[in-house]
Amino acid sequence: MKYLLGLAVVMLTAGMHVQAETIRVLGVQEALLSSQAAVAFSEQLEKEFAAEESQLLELEKEAVGVREKIQQNMGLASEEEMNRLQLQFQKTVNEYHERGEALQLKRMEREEAFLAQMRPRLDQAIRTLIEGENINIILAKQATVYSSGTIDLTPRVIELLNQQ
Secondary structure (H helix, E strand, C coil): CCCHHHHHHHHHCCCCCCHHHHHEEECHHHHHCHHHHHHHHHHHHHHHHHCCCHHHHHHHHHHHHHHHHHHCCCCCCCHHHHHHHHHHHHHHHHHHHHHHHHHHHHHHHHHHHHHHHHHHHHHHHHHHHHHCCCCCCEEHHCCCCCCHHECCCCHHHHHHHHCC
């Protein structure tokens, strides 16, 4: 995308005249995340990680329970009991953080693999539109201040991704 934006600047500064109908905008991330494949992948991830997320919630509840117990027993329980509760709390919090980070890492790896799998499909959809509509420039939708809906390729890219 940076290459395409740079190309647009070079073409415009070199004095080349580009007709407005050959310029398009595209929300790449929006297109990828709105495709049927992405929706199905997201649902699959939710199912795949549901048990681990449930375990994380249980750890969080356990940590909250121990913290409340510490607060309730402040000054009432023996020093030994308070140390035991604080150690239990710290152990639970550490386990929560470790499992949370591991889950987040697994999720990120799966998402990156999905995006890598989708990239050739996205590139093919974009190439199809470039060739079919004789497009000269595609700008990142997020980098534009204004564009009319008629030059936004995003819905058509989503449509092509869903057909593949």
